[in-house]
Amino acid sequence: MTAATWRPRRARFIPYVLAVVVVAGMVALAVGMPSNWGLGDRIGFVVVGLIVAGILHILARSRVTADDRGVTVVNGLRTHEYEWAEILGVSMPEGAPWPTLDLADGSTAPAMGIQSSDGDRARYAVAELTALVHERGEAREA
Known part of the structure:
Protein backbone atom coordinates (compact mmCIF):
# COMPACT_ATOMS: atom_id res chain seq x y z
CA MET A 1 0.00 0.00 0.00
CA THR A 2 1.27 3.44 -0.80
CA ALA A 3 0.75 6.04 1.87
CA ALA A 4 -2.47 8.04 1.71
CA THR A 5 -2.31 11.55 3.15
CA TRP A 6 -5.21 13.86 3.90
CA ARG A 7 -4.74 17.57 4.50
CA PRO A 8 -7.39 20.24 4.90
CA ARG A 9 -7.71 22.77 2.09
CA ARG A 10 -9.24 25.83 3.71
CA ALA A 11 -7.55 25.28 7.05
CA ARG A 12 -4.20 25.38 5.23
CA PHE A 13 -4.91 28.12 2.71
CA ILE A 14 -6.16 30.74 5.16
CA PRO A 15 -3.25 30.57 7.67
CA TYR A 16 -0.64 30.72 4.90
CA VAL A 17 -2.32 33.70 3.24
CA LEU A 18 -2.53 35.42 6.63
CA ALA A 19 1.15 34.65 7.28
CA VAL A 20 2.16 36.35 4.02
CA VAL A 21 -0.05 39.36 4.81
CA VAL A 22 1.34 39.68 8.36
CA VAL A 23 4.99 39.40 7.29
CA ALA A 24 4.50 41.82 4.38
CA GLY A 25 2.68 44.25 6.69
CA MET A 26 5.40 44.12 9.32
CA VAL A 27 8.12 44.65 6.70
CA ALA A 28 6.15 47.62 5.32
CA LEU A 29 5.82 49.02 8.85
CA ALA A 30 9.53 48.53 9.51
CA VAL A 31 10.47 50.34 6.30
CA GLY A 32 7.90 53.10 6.74
CA MET A 33 8.63 54.01 10.36
CA PRO A 34 9.83 57.56 11.13
CA SER A 35 13.58 58.11 11.06
CA ASN A 36 13.80 58.36 14.86
CA TRP A 37 13.03 54.61 15.08
CA GLY A 38 16.26 52.61 15.24
CA LEU A 39 17.37 49.55 13.30
CA GLY A 40 16.62 47.30 16.29
CA ASP A 41 13.01 48.50 16.37
CA ARG A 42 12.60 47.82 12.66
CA ILE A 43 14.11 44.36 12.99
CA GLY A 44 11.77 43.74 15.93
CA PHE A 45 8.74 44.39 13.71
CA VAL A 46 9.97 41.86 11.15
CA VAL A 47 10.78 39.28 13.85
CA VAL A 48 7.28 39.62 15.33
CA GLY A 49 5.83 39.08 11.85
CA LEU A 50 7.95 35.95 11.38
CA ILE A 51 6.89 34.60 14.80
CA VAL A 52 3.22 35.09 13.89
CA ALA A 53 3.87 33.35 10.54
CA GLY A 54 5.49 30.44 12.41
CA ILE A 55 2.47 30.08 14.68
CA LEU A 56 0.16 30.13 11.66
CA HIS A 57 2.30 27.42 10.03
CA ILE A 58 1.90 25.24 13.13
CA LEU A 59 -1.88 25.58 12.80
CA ALA A 60 -1.78 24.76 9.08
CA ARG A 61 0.45 21.67 9.21
CA SER A 62 -2.25 19.25 10.33
Whole structure:
Protein backbone atom coordinates (compact mmCIF):
# COMPACT_ATOMS: atom_id res chain seq x y z
CA MET A 1 0.00 0.00 0.00
CA THR A 2 1.27 3.44 -0.80
CA ALA A 3 0.75 6.04 1.87
CA ALA A 4 -2.47 8.04 1.71
CA THR A 5 -2.31 11.55 3.15
CA TRP A 6 -5.21 13.86 3.90
CA ARG A 7 -4.74 17.57 4.50
CA PRO A 8 -7.39 20.24 4.90
CA ARG A 9 -7.71 22.77 2.09
CA ARG A 10 -9.24 25.83 3.71
CA ALA A 11 -7.55 25.28 7.05
CA ARG A 12 -4.20 25.38 5.23
CA PHE A 13 -4.91 28.12 2.71
CA ILE A 14 -6.16 30.74 5.16
CA PRO A 15 -3.25 30.57 7.67
CA TYR A 16 -0.64 30.72 4.90
CA VAL A 17 -2.32 33.70 3.24
CA LEU A 18 -2.53 35.42 6.63
CA ALA A 19 1.15 34.65 7.28
CA VAL A 20 2.16 36.35 4.02
CA VAL A 21 -0.05 39.36 4.81
CA VAL A 22 1.34 39.68 8.36
CA VAL A 23 4.99 39.40 7.29
CA ALA A 24 4.50 41.82 4.38
CA GLY A 25 2.68 44.25 6.69
CA MET A 26 5.40 44.12 9.32
CA VAL A 27 8.12 44.65 6.70
CA ALA A 28 6.15 47.62 5.32
CA LEU A 29 5.82 49.02 8.85
CA ALA A 30 9.53 48.53 9.51
CA VAL A 31 10.47 50.34 6.30
CA GLY A 32 7.90 53.10 6.74
CA MET A 33 8.63 54.01 10.36
CA PRO A 34 9.83 57.56 11.13
CA SER A 35 13.58 58.11 11.06
CA ASN A 36 13.80 58.36 14.86
CA TRP A 37 13.03 54.61 15.08
CA GLY A 38 16.26 52.61 15.24
CA LEU A 39 17.37 49.55 13.30
CA GLY A 40 16.62 47.30 16.29
CA ASP A 41 13.01 48.50 16.37
CA ARG A 42 12.60 47.82 12.66
CA ILE A 43 14.11 44.36 12.99
CA GLY A 44 11.77 43.74 15.93
CA PHE A 45 8.74 44.39 13.71
CA VAL A 46 9.97 41.86 11.15
CA VAL A 47 10.78 39.28 13.85
CA VAL A 48 7.28 39.62 15.33
CA GLY A 49 5.83 39.08 11.85
CA LEU A 50 7.95 35.95 11.38
CA ILE A 51 6.89 34.60 14.80
CA VAL A 52 3.22 35.09 13.89
CA ALA A 53 3.87 33.35 10.54
CA GLY A 54 5.49 30.44 12.41
CA ILE A 55 2.47 30.08 14.68
CA LEU A 56 0.16 30.13 11.66
CA HIS A 57 2.30 27.42 10.03
CA ILE A 58 1.90 25.24 13.13
CA LEU A 59 -1.88 25.58 12.80
CA ALA A 60 -1.78 24.76 9.08
CA ARG A 61 0.45 21.67 9.21
CA SER A 62 -2.25 19.25 10.33
CA ARG A 63 -2.48 16.02 8.36
CA VAL A 64 -3.46 12.37 8.58
CA THR A 65 -1.28 9.76 6.86
CA ALA A 66 -2.13 6.08 6.52
CA ASP A 67 0.48 3.55 5.45
CA ASP A 68 1.26 -0.13 5.94
CA ARG A 69 2.28 0.38 9.58
CA GLY A 70 -0.70 2.44 10.69
CA VAL A 71 -1.97 5.99 10.90
CA THR A 72 0.07 9.08 11.72
CA VAL A 73 -1.89 12.10 12.92
CA VAL A 74 -0.22 15.52 13.02
CA ASN A 75 -2.24 18.09 15.01
CA GLY A 76 -0.39 21.35 15.51
CA LEU A 77 2.74 20.62 17.55
CA ARG A 78 1.87 17.01 18.39
CA THR A 79 2.35 13.94 16.22
CA HIS A 80 0.71 10.64 17.16
CA GLU A 81 1.36 7.29 15.53
CA TYR A 82 -1.21 4.51 15.82
CA GLU A 83 -0.91 0.92 14.66
CA TRP A 84 -3.89 -0.39 12.73
CA ALA A 85 -4.87 -2.68 15.59
CA GLU A 86 -5.18 0.32 17.94
CA ILE A 87 -7.91 1.97 15.87
CA LEU A 88 -11.46 0.69 16.24
CA GLY A 89 -13.17 3.23 14.01
CA VAL A 90 -13.46 6.73 12.67
CA SER A 91 -16.39 9.04 13.38
CA MET A 92 -17.32 12.56 12.35
CA PRO A 93 -20.79 13.45 13.59
CA GLU A 94 -22.74 16.19 11.80
CA GLY A 95 -21.39 19.57 12.90
CA ALA A 96 -18.07 18.25 14.21
CA PRO A 97 -15.06 20.24 12.98
CA TRP A 98 -12.96 17.11 12.34
CA PRO A 99 -13.21 13.33 12.78
CA THR A 100 -12.08 11.41 15.82
CA LEU A 101 -10.34 8.06 15.92
CA ASP A 102 -11.90 5.61 18.36
CA LEU A 103 -9.02 3.76 19.99
CA ALA A 104 -8.84 0.29 21.51
CA ASP A 105 -7.94 1.68 24.95
CA GLY A 106 -11.32 3.45 25.13
CA SER A 107 -10.02 6.91 24.30
CA THR A 108 -10.48 9.03 21.22
CA ALA A 109 -8.01 11.13 19.24
CA PRO A 110 -8.82 14.09 17.01
CA ALA A 111 -7.69 13.87 13.38
CA MET A 112 -7.48 17.55 12.47
CA GLY A 113 -5.98 16.79 9.06
CA ILE A 114 -9.51 16.23 7.80
CA GLN A 115 -11.70 19.31 8.28
CA SER A 116 -15.48 19.31 7.88
CA SER A 117 -15.20 22.78 6.33
CA ASP A 118 -13.97 20.98 3.19
CA GLY A 119 -17.46 19.52 2.71
CA ASP A 120 -17.69 16.53 0.38
CA ARG A 121 -13.93 16.20 0.27
CA ALA A 122 -13.90 15.67 4.05
CA ARG A 123 -16.73 13.13 3.92
CA TYR A 124 -14.87 11.23 1.21
CA ALA A 125 -11.64 11.29 3.26
CA VAL A 126 -13.47 9.95 6.34
CA ALA A 127 -14.99 7.18 4.21
CA GLU A 128 -11.55 6.28 2.83
CA LEU A 129 -9.96 6.23 6.26
CA THR A 130 -12.83 4.18 7.69
CA ALA A 131 -12.46 1.64 4.87
CA LEU A 132 -8.73 1.38 5.55
CA VAL A 133 -9.35 0.86 9.26
CA HIS A 134 -11.77 -1.99 8.50
CA GLU A 135 -9.46 -3.49 5.88
CA ARG A 136 -6.21 -3.21 7.84
CA GLY A 137 -7.39 -4.78 11.03
CA GLU A 138 -9.49 -3.19 13.67
CA ALA A 139 -8.41 -4.27 17.12
CA ARG A 140 -9.24 -7.95 17.26
CA GLU A 141 -9.90 -10.04 20.29
CA ALA A 142 -7.13 -12.51 21.07
